[in-house]
Amino acid sequence: MVLATGFTEITPTASIDVNRHGGRAKCLQRLIRLDMPVPTTVALDFATVHGISQGKMPDLDAMLAAFGDTPLLSVRPSSEDPDWGGPSAILNIGMNDATHARLAESHGEVAATALYLRFIRAYAIHVARLDPDEFELQGPPDRVALQRALDTYEDETDEPFPQDTATQLAEVLRSMARAWEGTTARLLREARGAPADAGLGLVVQAMAIGLGNGLSGSGVIQFVDGHTGERHLRGRYLCQSQGRDAVGDPNARDVMYLSKDPRGRSIEEVLPDVFADLVRYGELCRNRLREEMQIEFTLENETLYILDAVRVSRSPRANLHIAVQLAQDAIISEDEAVMRVPPRSLAELLHSQVDPEGPRDTIAEGIAASPGAATGRIVFSSRAAQAAAAKDEPCILVRRETTPEDIRGMHAAEAVLTERGGITSHAAVIARGLGLPCVVGASDIRLDARKKRLVTTDGRIFSEGDIITIDGTAGEALAGTAQMLEPELGEAFQALLSWADNARDIGVRANADMPADAAKARMFEAEGIGLARTEHMFFEQERLLAMREMIFADTAEDRRTALERIEPMQRADFKELFKIMSGLPVTIRLFDPPLHEFLPQGREGMLELADALDIPVSDVTRRVEALSEFNPMLGMRGVRLGITVPEIYEMQARAIFEATIEASEEGGAPVVPEIMIPLVSAKREVELVKTRIDAVAAAVRVERGVDFTYRLGVMVETPRAALRAGEIAQNAAFLSFGTNDLTQMTYGLSRDDAGRFMGRYVQQQVYPEDPFHTLDVEGVGELLQIGAERGRQGNPDVTLAICGEHGGNPESIAFCRKAGFDYVSCSPFRVPIARLAAAHLAI
Ligand code: PEP
Ligand code: MG
Structure with missing residues (x-):
C-alpha cells in the first residue's frame, strides 16, 4: 500500500524494489511473502530520503497511521547493497512520558524504563549529537536514571525531550538521511564499492518488545x-x-x-x-x-x-563452501555458484592462513606481498636458510631486501620478511612465484644482520633461531607459532573450479621452470606450461661451471665441447617437465639473460673461478669486464645472444627434441614441444633462429630415426615486436606477450629500479597503479591490441597468449579475452584465480 508519496507499506504485493528502496526493504518483503511474522514495516525510497536530507519532510501523520495508536518504532537503513553500510538503527521511537507510564502497567516498570532510557540515549547521540559520555548509565536503570537522562538532555539542548512521536520520527529520519550524505559516510561506502550517488532507503518498523513479561x-x-x-x-x-x-x-x-x-x-x-x-x-x-x-x-x-x-x-572459505553446497542441493545453478566466489578470494584458500580466531602477537607490519602464512625460525642470510632446510628445520628469511643471490635462500625458507621494498620488489615477485608467504616494507623493524637480530618498535629483540610467523595475507609478522588454518583444496574447491572450467572460454597455463613448479601447475589443473624460463635451470653448481667454461672458450670447438656437457642436463630437465605435464603443451623459452650474469662479481668469486678453470685471475677479470654492459636489460640478452652465440640455442633445441623423443618413448603421452624466442624486435631474428632450429630438428630426426613435430613461437616483449607483429607472425605458430619487459620498454622504466619512486608516483596519481602490477591498458594495452591484430593479419592461425606477471590478474584476463587471446599464463598459485576469473567473464 502506498501511504503517501515516497512511503510504501511492505506487503506481499507492494511495489518494492532494490534499486529504489534498498536491499533490506526488499529482503523484508521476501520474508513477508514467505509468511514470516514480520511486524508492520514501511519503506521510504531513495528519493524521499534524499528529499528529507534537503529539508523536504513528507507527511508523517499519513505514515504513522499504518502503525495504529501510540506505536513504538524502529528505523533502519536500507542501502542498495547491504555491504555499503548506513547509519545506525534507532529503536523505540515513540517512547515518551505517557508511553512510559502505559508500558510500566503492561510490561512492568523495569522494562518501560529501560526502553525509554535506551531511546533517550540513542536520540541524544544520533539526533541531537550530544556527548555519549553524558548519557552513560552510572547506576541501575531506574526512575532516578531516567530523570537524570531527561534533565541532561534538557540542560544540553535547552529544550525538553520531545514527546510527540511524529516530531521524534521526523528528527530521526532527518539525522539518518543527513548522515548518509556526509563526506565520511560517502568515502566509507565508496571504499566498499558503492557509486558516488548511491541512494539510501529507510525502513520504519513496529517494535516487537523483547523486554517485560514472560519469556521475552x-x-x-x-x-x-x-x-x-x-x-x-x-x-x-x-x-x-x-x-x-x-x-x-x-x-x-x-x-x-x-x-x-x-x-x-x-x-x-x-x-x-x-x-x-x-x-x-x-x-x-x-x-x-x-x-x-x-x-x-x-x-x-x-x-x-x-x-x-x-x-x-x-570468510572466503565459508563463502566457497556455501556456494558449492547451494549448487549441489540444486538451489542455485553451477554458474551462479561460480559467480558468487570472487576470484581473488581464492588466494586465501590456496595457502595456510593464520586462524583469525586464534591469539596474535603482532611484532611488525608491512605490505602484504604474497598471501599465506608460515612459521619458522628466523635466519638472516640465504646461507643460513639453506643450512636450516638441509636439517629440515622450517625457517623464515629476514632481509633488509632480497637480491637475485637470495633466490636459493628463498627456496629454502618457508616465508620471507623484508624491511624495505614494495609490491614489485624482488622479494615480492619471487615469493608470489614460489607461493611463499611474504611481507615486505616492514619499515618499523630494525635489522642488525651483524648481531643477527631484529628489533621491533617497542624494543623487543628477536635473534636468529627465534620462532616467528609471517602472515603474508595481512602483511604482519607475529611472535612465536600461530594457530593456523590449513589450505583448502578439498572437494568444494575442486567442484567449483570444474564448473568454472565448463564456463570459461580462454585457456589458462602456468609459468613453471622447475619440476616442483610443474607439479604445482598440474595440481592446479593448468592446461600446460606457457613459460618455462630456461636460464633458471642454470644456477646449479655443476651447470654454472660448464656455462662458465663455455663463456671462456676461445674457439668454437671448445665452446661446443662445453655445451655438450650441458646438453644432457637440459635434456633431463625438459624430459621431466614433459613427463609431469603428460602430453599437455610445454612452452620452453630459449635462454634470455646476459652472459655476465653467469660470471662472479666479487674478487673472492673470481679467484674461485680461476681455480676451477685453471686460468689466471686476470683472465677472469678481463672477461668479466669485456662482457659487462652499461645497460644489460637493453643489452645482449634474449635472441641477441642467440644470434651472436648460436651454439647455445642449438644446444637447447637439441635437448628439447631429444627429450621429446625420449619422454614419448618412455611411455609418456606424445609431446609437441613449443619453443619460444625471447626479446625479439625484428623479423630477421626469427628467420635466423628458425632456420637453425629447423636444421637441428632435421638432424635429430635422422640421428634418432624418429619423427616429431614442434611449434616455434615468439615472445612479444619490445614495442617494435608488437608493431611489426604482422611480419613476425609469418614465421611463428604463436605470439606470447611478455608484459614485464613490454611494460619496462613502453614506459622506459626499469623493472628493477622503479620501486624507488613508484610509491610516490602512484600516491601523486602520475600512474593510477604500478604498471608492473596492473596492466596499463591504455599504453601497453594498446600495443597488445595492435600486436594481436597485426599478428592475426600476418598469420590467421597464430595462437595469442600473455605470460608476463599480469597474466594472473582478473583485469588483465578480461582485457586479453576481449582482444581475442587464446590463453593466459601465470605463476602456478594464480592458476585457480585465473580459471575462476575467466569463468566470471564468460558467464
Ligand atoms: C616478460 O618479460 O613479461 C616475461 C615473461 O619474461 P621475463 O619476466 O622472464 O623477462
Ligand atoms: Mg621478458
Missing part, C-alpha cells in the same frame, strides 16, 4: 558456520533484550541457548514450537531466498517476531 528477548540464528561454511546451527539469544543486543555483548549473562545444550536452558526445550519455526524459516530462506541468512528475531512474551534477515557474514 531477542537473538540471531543462522544455520551455517560463517568461518568454515559447514552446516551447523549458530546464534545467540539474550533474555530481556532488543535489536542486536545478543550479538553485541559477548559477556552478557542472561543468555539462553538456541538448541538443546547441557550448559543450560534452551529455546528448543522451553519453546519447542518457536524453535521449530525458526528452523523452518531458516530452511525457507535457504530454499527461496537462495542464500544462507542470519535471522534476527524477538520473542515478546513467547510470541515470535522476525525483524530482519541478512546474508550470513562469512
Whole structure:
C-alpha cells in the first residue's frame, strides 16, 4: 500500500524494489511473502530520503497511521547493497512520558524504563549529537536514571525531550538521511564499492518488545558456520533484550541457548514450537531466498517476531563452501555458484592462513606481498636458510631486501620478511612465484644482520633461531607459532573450479621452470606450461661451471665441447617437465639473460673461478669486464645472444627434441614441444633462429630415426615486436606477450629500479597503479591490441597468449579475452584465480 508519496507499506504485493528502496526493504518483503511474522514495516525510497536530507519532510501523520495508536518504532537503513553500510538503527521511537507510564502497567516498570532510557540515549547521540559520555548509565536503570537522562538532555539542548512521536520520527529520519550524505559516510561506502550517488532507503518498523513479561528477548540464528561454511546451527539469544543486543555483548549473562545444550536452558526445550519455526524459516530462506541468512528475531512474551534477515557474514572459505553446497542441493545453478566466489578470494584458500580466531602477537607490519602464512625460525642470510632446510628445520628469511643471490635462500625458507621494498620488489615477485608467504616494507623493524637480530618498535629483540610467523595475507609478522588454518583444496574447491572450467572460454597455463613448479601447475589443473624460463635451470653448481667454461672458450670447438656437457642436463630437465605435464603443451623459452650474469662479481668469486678453470685471475677479470654492459636489460640478452652465440640455442633445441623423443618413448603421452624466442624486435631474428632450429630438428630426426613435430613461437616483449607483429607472425605458430619487459620498454622504466619512486608516483596519481602490477591498458594495452591484430593479419592461425606477471590478474584476463587471446599464463598459485576469473567473464 502506498501511504503517501515516497512511503510504501511492505506487503506481499507492494511495489518494492532494490534499486529504489534498498536491499533490506526488499529482503523484508521476501520474508513477508514467505509468511514470516514480520511486524508492520514501511519503506521510504531513495528519493524521499534524499528529499528529507534537503529539508523536504513528507507527511508523517499519513505514515504513522499504518502503525495504529501510540506505536513504538524502529528505523533502519536500507542501502542498495547491504555491504555499503548506513547509519545506525534507532529503536523505540515513540517512547515518551505517557508511553512510559502505559508500558510500566503492561510490561512492568523495569522494562518501560529501560526502553525509554535506551531511546533517550540513542536520540541524544544520533539526533541531537550530544556527548555519549553524558548519557552513560552510572547506576541501575531506574526512575532516578531516567530523570537524570531527561534533565541532561534538557540542560544540553535547552529544550525538553520531545514527546510527540511524529516530531521524534521526523528528527530521526532527518539525522539518518543527513548522515548518509556526509563526506565520511560517502568515502566509507565508496571504499566498499558503492557509486558516488548511491541512494539510501529507510525502513520504519513496529517494535516487537523483547523486554517485560514472560519469556521475552531477542537473538540471531543462522544455520551455517560463517568461518568454515559447514552446516551447523549458530546464534545467540539474550533474555530481556532488543535489536542486536545478543550479538553485541559477548559477556552478557542472561543468555539462553538456541538448541538443546547441557550448559543450560534452551529455546528448543522451553519453546519447542518457536524453535521449530525458526528452523523452518531458516530452511525457507535457504530454499527461496537462495542464500544462507542470519535471522534476527524477538520473542515478546513467547510470541515470535522476525525483524530482519541478512546474508550470513562469512570468510572466503565459508563463502566457497556455501556456494558449492547451494549448487549441489540444486538451489542455485553451477554458474551462479561460480559467480558468487570472487576470484581473488581464492588466494586465501590456496595457502595456510593464520586462524583469525586464534591469539596474535603482532611484532611488525608491512605490505602484504604474497598471501599465506608460515612459521619458522628466523635466519638472516640465504646461507643460513639453506643450512636450516638441509636439517629440515622450517625457517623464515629476514632481509633488509632480497637480491637475485637470495633466490636459493628463498627456496629454502618457508616465508620471507623484508624491511624495505614494495609490491614489485624482488622479494615480492619471487615469493608470489614460489607461493611463499611474504611481507615486505616492514619499515618499523630494525635489522642488525651483524648481531643477527631484529628489533621491533617497542624494543623487543628477536635473534636468529627465534620462532616467528609471517602472515603474508595481512602483511604482519607475529611472535612465536600461530594457530593456523590449513589450505583448502578439498572437494568444494575442486567442484567449483570444474564448473568454472565448463564456463570459461580462454585457456589458462602456468609459468613453471622447475619440476616442483610443474607439479604445482598440474595440481592446479593448468592446461600446460606457457613459460618455462630456461636460464633458471642454470644456477646449479655443476651447470654454472660448464656455462662458465663455455663463456671462456676461445674457439668454437671448445665452446661446443662445453655445451655438450650441458646438453644432457637440459635434456633431463625438459624430459621431466614433459613427463609431469603428460602430453599437455610445454612452452620452453630459449635462454634470455646476459652472459655476465653467469660470471662472479666479487674478487673472492673470481679467484674461485680461476681455480676451477685453471686460468689466471686476470683472465677472469678481463672477461668479466669485456662482457659487462652499461645497460644489460637493453643489452645482449634474449635472441641477441642467440644470434651472436648460436651454439647455445642449438644446444637447447637439441635437448628439447631429444627429450621429446625420449619422454614419448618412455611411455609418456606424445609431446609437441613449443619453443619460444625471447626479446625479439625484428623479423630477421626469427628467420635466423628458425632456420637453425629447423636444421637441428632435421638432424635429430635422422640421428634418432624418429619423427616429431614442434611449434616455434615468439615472445612479444619490445614495442617494435608488437608493431611489426604482422611480419613476425609469418614465421611463428604463436605470439606470447611478455608484459614485464613490454611494460619496462613502453614506459622506459626499469623493472628493477622503479620501486624507488613508484610509491610516490602512484600516491601523486602520475600512474593510477604500478604498471608492473596492473596492466596499463591504455599504453601497453594498446600495443597488445595492435600486436594481436597485426599478428592475426600476418598469420590467421597464430595462437595469442600473455605470460608476463599480469597474466594472473582478473583485469588483465578480461582485457586479453576481449582482444581475442587464446590463453593466459601465470605463476602456478594464480592458476585457480585465473580459471575462476575467466569463468566470471564468460558467464
Ligand atoms: C616478460 O618479460 O613479461 C616475461 C615473461 O619474461 P621475463 O619476466 O622472464 O623477462
Ligand atoms: Mg621478458
